[in-house]
Amino acid sequence: MKFTGKIVLVTGSSRGIGAEIAKTLADFGLKVWINYRSGEAEATAVLEDIVKSGGEADIIGFDVSDESAFVSAIKHIVSTDGELSYLVNNAGITNDKLAIRMKVNDFMSVIDANLKSTFIGCREAVKVMSKKRFGSVVNISSIVGETGNAGQTNYSASKGGVIAMTKSFAMESAPRGIRFNNITPGFIATEMTAVLKDEVKDSFTSKIPLGRFGEPKEVAEAVAFLLSDHSSYITGETLKVNGGMLM
Numbered sequence: 001m002k003f004t005g006k007i008v009l010v011t012g013s014s015r016g017i018g019a020e021i022a023k024t025l026a027d028f029g030l031k032v033w034i035n036y037r038s039g040e041a042e043a044t045a046v047l048e049d050i051v052k053s054g055g056e057a058d059i060i061g062f063d064v065s066d067e068s069a070f071v072s073a074i075k076h077i078v079s080t081d082g083e084l085s086y087l088v089n090n091a092g093i094t095n096d097k098l099a100i101r102m103k104v105n106d107f108m109s110v111i112d113a114n115l116k117s118t119f120i121g122c123r124e125a126v127k128v129m130s131k132k133r134f135g136s137v138v139n140i141s142s143i144v145g146e147t148g149n150a151g152q153t154n155y156s157a158s159k160g161g162v163i164a165m166t167k168s169f170a171m172e173s174a175p176r177g178i179r180f181n182n183i184t185p186g187f188i189a190t191e192m193t194a195v196l197k198d199e200v201k202d203s204f205t206s207k208i209p210l211g212r213f214g215e216p217k218e219v220a221e222a223v224a225f226l227l228s229d230h231s232s233y234i235t236g237e238t239l240k241v242n243g244g245m246l247m
Contacts, residue, residue, distance in 0.1 A: 001028050002228060002229040003028065003085075003227070003228050004085070004229055005086055005135070005136075006030060006085060007033070007081045007083050007084050008025050008031070008084075009033040009084060009086070009087050009121075010022045010032060010034065010090055011035040011087075011089055011090050011091035011121065012037075012064070012090045012091025012092065013034045013035055013043070013046065013088075013090060014034065015042050017140070017220070018088075018090040019034075019046045019216075020216035020219070021090060021223050022034050022050065022057065023046065023220070024220035024224055025086075025224055027055060029055075032050065032055070032056070032057040032058075033057070033077055034046050035059075035062065035073070036059065043059045043061070058080075060076065060077070064120070070121060071124055074128060083132070084135075085134065086135065086137070086227045087122075087137045088137075088138050088139075088140065088223055088227070089117070089118040089121045089122065090140040091114075091117060092113055092114040092159075093113040093114065094110065094152070095109055095155075096151045096155065098150070106154060107153070107154045110154035111154065111157065111158050111161075114159065115157075115158040115161045115162060118139050118162050118165065119165060121137075122137055122165070122169045125178070126178060129176070129178045130176045133176050134177045135173075135179070136178070136181075136227045137169070137180045138180075138226045138227055139162050139181070140162075140182075140219075141163050141182045142184055143187075143240070143242050143245060143246055145163050146163070146184055146246060147246060159184075163182050166181065166182045166236065167180075167236045179232075179234065180236065181231070181235060181239065182239065183239050184239070184240050184242065185214065185219050186243055186245045187204050187213045187214065188214045188215070188218075188219060189213040193213060201213070208242070208243040208244060209243060209245070210243035211243075212243065214242070214243055222241050
């Protein structure tokens with residue numbers, strides 16, 4: 001794929017889908033900044049994998065829900081590499097329970113980690129990218145941000161908010177040459193889904209027209225497309241990567 005810019009930050013990229021996004025973007029020739037909050041060893045392993053494959057990367061540890069830390073991290077990246085052309089807001093958490101048992105702190109912890117952090121990243125990206133009137137941001141939402149899900153009122157609200165917020169950023173930033181898009185993964189084969197019981201996996205799979213869970217690589221390549229020059233006339237859109245579970 002063709003990329004006009006060079007530098008990308010992927011939040012929450014020490015494992016899972018984020019790690020695969022980092023590796024895939026490095027394979028396409030971008031220098032990737034791998035973000036982690038507590039998994040420095042895992043982030044280092046991703047870095048080593050990228051370097052072994054001939055790619056370029058660095059690691060940067062900070063909590064995405066900490067505004068000052070996020071702002072400082074982006075300033076450090078720009079100071080180090082001279083630019084930031086791409087951002088993938090991937091970091092997020094879950095804290096599942098029925099709404100009737102969910103305390104406000106349970107709700108807000110997920111909103112802060114998933115929605116507030118994405119807002120901070122998008123806002124700071126606009127500031128940096130506006131200087132050269134070019135940039136592309138992909139926010140990782142979720143299928144439950146479109147459908148809702150029992151036991152995930154907080155997570156659904158955070159991811160639904162990301163979808164709507166991305167459209168607003170896209171509208172405001174289009175005159176500056178900056179694009180914003182969403183991806184909503186469905187059920188993806190990661191460490192989180194690996195622990196599910198077989199009968200639970202079978203129940204989910206039966207609802208997926210393609211008859212299987214997705215692979216992290218399939219999400220990563222969709223991210224690469226939306227960041228790249230090949231999607232230069234796409235902004236404010238939500239790309240579903242869910243095997244047809246929601247059409």
